[in-house]
Amino acid sequence: MTNDRLCAFDWRAGVLTPGPCFYADRDGMDAFARFVDGATGARAYLVADLVEEDFARCLLPHVRGRAGRNLVERRLSHAYRDTPFRHADIQDRDSEGRRDDHVLFSALTNAAMVQPWVAVMEQNKVPLAGLYSAAHLSAQLVRRMGVAQDHLLLIAEQGGGLRQSYFQGPYLKFSRLTVLAAHDDVVDATASETAKMRQFLTSTRLLGRGEMLHVVVLAPVERVQALEQRCEDDPELAFHFIDIDSACARLKLAGEVDTAEQLLLGLLGRDAPASQYPPGAACRFYQIWRARLALNCASGAIAFVGGLWLLASVWGGVRDGQEATRLTAEAAQLDARYRAIMASLPPTPARSANMKAAVRLDGLLAATAPAPAPLVALVSRSLERAPAIRLLALDWQVRQPPPAQPGLDAGVFKQSDGATEPIPASVVGLPGAPGQVLRIDGEVEFGPSDYRAILDSVNQFALDMASNPGVAVHIVEAPVDVRQSVKLSGKTDSGDTAAAKPRFAINVTWKP
Numbered sequence: 020m021t022n023d024r025l026c027a028f029d030w031r032a033g034v035l036t037p038g039p040c041f042y043a044d045r046d047g048m049d050a051f052a053r054f055v056d057g058a059t060g061a062r063a064y065l066v067a068d069l070v071e072e073d074f075a076r077c078l079l080p081h082v083r084g085r086a087g088r089n090l091v092e093r094r095l096s097h098a099y100r101d102t103p104f105r106h107a108d109i110q111d112r113d114s115e116g117r118r119d120d121h122v123l124f125s126a127l128t129n130a131a132m133v134q135p136w137v138a139v140m141e142q143n144k145v146p147l148a149g150l151y152s153a154a155h156l157s158a159q160l161v162r163r164m165g166v167a168q169d170h171l172l173l174i175a176e177q178g179g180g181l182r183q184s185y186f187q188g189p190y191l192k193f194s195r196l197t198v199l200a201a202h203d204d205v206v207d208a209t210a211s212e213t214a215k216m217r218q219f220l221t222s223t224r225l226l227g228r229g230e231m232l233h234v235v236v237l238a239p240v241e242r243v244q245a246l247e248q249r250c251e252d253d254p255e256l257a258f259h260f261i262d263i264d265s266a267c268a269r270l271k272l273a274g275e276v277d278t279a280e281q282l283l284l285g286l287l288g289r290d291a292p293a294s295q296y297p298p299g300a301a302c303r304f305y306q307i308w309r310a311r312l313a314l315n316c317a318s319g320a321i322a323f324v325g326g327l328w329l330l331a332s333v334w335g336g337v338r339d340g341q342e343a344t345r346l347t348a349e350a351a352q353l354d355a356r357y358r359a360i361m362a363s364l365p366p367t368p369a370r371s372a373n374m375k376a377a378v379r380l381d382g383l384l385a386a387t388a389p390a391p392a393p394l395v396a397l398v399s400r401s402l403e404r405a406p407a408i409r410l411l412a413l414d415w416q417v418r419q420p421p422p423a424q425p426g427l428d429a430g431v432f433k434q435s436d437g438a439t440e441p442i443p444a445s446v447v448g449l450p451g452a453p454g455q456v457l458r459i460d461g462e463v464e465f466g467p468s469d470y471r472a473i474l475d476s477v478n479q480f481a482l483d484m485a486s487n488p489g490v491a492v493h494i495v496e497a498p499v500d501v502r503q504s505v506k507l508s509g510k511t512d513s514g515d516t517a518a519a520k521p522r523f524a525i526n527v528t529w530k531p
Contacts, residue, residue: 020067021179022198025051025136028281030288034274035281043132048139055143062305063145064287065136065298068153068179068280070196071129073099078119081112091122099126104133104150104296110190123191125152127296141301146308149294153177154194156283157184161235163286164269166259168233170226172216174209175237175279181208182279183216185225192225206245209236217256235259237266237279387452391415394457394529397490401483407476411460411522418454418528452531459527462520463498473498477523489530496524 024047027038039054041047055063075098082090091107099105105126112118127133133150140147157175161167171186176199184194197212199205213234220226232255236246240262250258267276272285294302361371395413402408463473477498485492498521 020065020069020133020136022069022071022132024178026178027054028284030284033289035272035276035285035288036274037281043135048135051136052139052143055140055145058143058145060308061146062148062308063140064148064151064291065133065140066151066153066156066280066284066287067104067127067133067296068177068182068196069127069129069132070179070198071127071132072152072154072194072196073126073128074154074191074193075124076192077122077124078113079109079122081118081120094122095124095126098124099128102126102128102130103299104130106152106155106295108155108191121190125155127152137298137301141304144304145301146305147298147301148291148305149302150296150298151287151292152295153179153182153280153283154184155191155295156287157182157194158186158189158191159286159290159292160270160283161186162189164261164266166233166235166261170220170230170232172213172220172232172234173237174213174234176205177278177280177283181205181212183212185216185220187225193220193223205238206242206249209238209246210249213250213256229255231255231257233257233259235261237261237263237282239263239277383450387450389417389453389455389531391455391457393531394455394527397484397487397529398457398459398527401480404483405476405480407464407472408461408480409464411462412458413460414458416456416458418456454528454530457527457529458495459525460522461525462522464520470499473521477525481525484525484527487529491528493526493528494523495526496522498523 022043024040024042026040029036029038039050041051041054077094077098079090079094081087091109095105095107105124108123108125110121110123112120137147137150157173161171161173166173167186167189169187173182173184173186175182177196180196180198182194182196185192195216197208199208217226217232220232221228226232234250234256236250236258238246238260243260243262246260247258252258263276263279263282266279266282267285270282270286272282272289274285276282276285391413394415398410398413402410463476465472465476474497477494481492481494484490
């Protein structure tokens with residue numbers, strides 16, 4: 020977009036193709052409206068190459084976060100309050116002092132040059148991805164071509180005229196556009212505008228006296244020789260001429276590129292940055308386009324995953340069906356072998372179901388039938404920790420189940436004819452292991468007069484047994500009766516050693 024017209028270019032498959040141009044009048048606007056009518060599926064990038072673009076350098080305190088953004092926005096709106104198209108580029112920082120930020124403010128000062136084109140795209144619901152400046156895009160051109168210098172002046176003939184952009188390193192500091200009349204010679208204009216720009220940079224102290232200014236001129240191949248003859252170097256000025264074809268090869272752009280503005284558009288199409296100037300409400304259709312694209316991609320991903328899952332399920336079903344067929348055939352073969360083996364055996368009085376139940380019952384009895392070994396093992400471990408106790412006798416019993424009716428013997432059941440019935444199934448371990456009771460009779464090998472040690476030894480043994488899971492201990496007979504109602508009697512210094520050893524009895528109840 021220039022001051023007097025807008026030219027359309029089509030970017031498709033990495034190739035830039037020129038399209039029609041529309042003049043900034045009523046007929047041109049109507050033609051542009053017809054051109055973009057129905058182009059809601061295509062993204063639009065609007066590049067402004069206008070004379071009415073202002074640049075200002077500013078030093079701002081280095082502030083991060085929301086406060087820093089608010090500070091920049093206040094200074095930017097104060098500097099360009101008459102236009103919504105303004106941009107701030109935080110470039111670098113001072114190396115000394117409080118290290119302020121170097122910020123470049125820029126704005127399209129004549130908003131009336133931009134708003135009609137944007138309004139037409141908004142009316143036709145064209146997804147406007149961003150509004151860009153040709154001067155700011157030239158910074159990307161300098162970086163990609165690798166021609167950055169401490170002081171660089173980039174000159175290129177574009178659609179709006181002769182664009183001159185000044186860079187310090189990779190950062191744009193100033194740019195201006197000189198409109199050329201139809202009779203102006205581009206070669207002479209390049210030489211004269213370079214001298215004017217050099218004088219301006221020196222007067223604004225962007226370029227110090229004695230510092231070298233490198234001038235890079237982008238021009239068609241047929242104009243390079245004339246420029247080399249007209250533009251001469253001096254001790255503080257060095258010209259570098261790059262033809263459009265060489266620049267296109269450096270940037271690896273496909274297709275036919277004839278002008279410097281097409282170089283910028285090719286870079287924009289290949290790697291578009293964020294919008295430099297806010298396009299306003301027209302960008303909402305681009306947001307809708309992005310949302311639609313995201314939903315389509317998500318739907319495609321879901322459909323792809325669903326297709327994979329369906330294929331996996333079908334394949335799993337086929338494989339499971341084959342496995343089921345194989346197992347069915349194998350089961351039929353085993354069943355046939357079983358019937359053949361059973362047919363060859365003599366008849367038995369017991370049915371196979373009863374035999375199977377008997378085998379299961381035997382296994383259950385082997386797992387849950389009561390046995391004294393586990394409980395005796397617990398007693399053995401406790402005796403190892405009580406060396407003063409000597410075992411005299413063990414009496415092991417299985418706890419009888421509670422009687423089914425009051426007055427009925429829980430251990431033995433009798434029939435009417437006097438015959439004895441088998442004991443209940445719960446006693447032999449069905450359906451679960453029954454409780455067990457073990458009576459321990461022992462004696463303590465302490466001196467007969469050391470009553471405290473005797474009692475402590477027996478109590479410690481009882482506590483050690485009770486610490487096992489499911490074990491309850493009851494001292495039936497203590498080695499020394501210390502009840503208040505019992506009278507202590509006897510002699511502590513009796514000469515009979517065997518009679519002097521105190522005895523005790525303990526009941527141990529265990530529920531496996």
